[in-house]
Amino acid sequence: MKRFIFASLIVSSLLGSCTGYPRLLNLTGLNSSYLEASPQISSRFIVFTSDRNGSQDVYLFDTQIRRFVNNPGLNSLDEIASHPSITEDGKYIVFAGSRQGRTNIYIYNRETQQKRNLTSNLQADVRNPSISADGSRVVFEVAKNGQWDLAVYDIAESRLTE
Template sequence: MKRFIFASLFVGSLLSGCVGYPRILNFPFDSSGRSLNSPYLENSPQVSARFIVFTSDRNGSQDVYLFDAQTRRLIDLPGLNALDEIASHPSITEDGKYIVFAGTRQGRTNIYIYNRETQQKRNVTSNLQADVRNPSISADGSRIAFEIAKNGQWDIAVYDISETKLIE
């Protein structure tokens, strides 16, 4: 069985020049859920140079959230979350332009990519006849790696964004 290794939750650029890793970043607690730390369930955090992407059940469904560590606020993601979809395992590019995540609707999970500049979400696995999970996007946003269940086992698939196809 092939295994996929995910990046650790250490804040790269936010900690550059700092001594003593790992370091806990102290973001404020907000009981209303408008900050990074809240009384709600936060899952699968992933860090880029400036951003922290995660899923949370703050609005009664599990959605993707984006926190800007420099401005210390949540960023709106219009067109990303859907009421009938459960989001999980988000990943973000180093510049924060692209977010990928697994979205489950009616028992079927697909991998989606969201462009923050165009506010467009695209399903990259809609034509696959297989189960998928745990996406991760490259730092430059050129490729998405995810697990795919075909032939009775979980393997790793890589999707080339520029060619909009799986790399065999």
């Protein structure tokens, strides 16, 4: 009986200390009635895809100023974006972009407002990119010979390791 009471006290104290997370953020303007997929958060930014403007694009929300950030050149009318990822400082966004039945991995530099295709020379299917916190590497899935494997792209050296 003493063991049961002791175990109950331990379990209740552990469960009681877990309050507060996750917590619902009240960020006006962030949510909509449209599909919003693949959210990721860095220190102050939330990046996700949404079809709120009629095509599936990448959106960036700044939690400090509580509004969307405009990123010229990030989205294209003829491209379907998915699986965005952002660096800790918010400088780089990577995502998968599908155009005419082919998917590539793109990196967007928010400072220069330039988008670059990291996989244009890769003859394989790609998906699910993620960028390191410091922006030095991008990892993603690549399908060659019918199997999904991981590939790492080194940004500084413009080199792909499969």
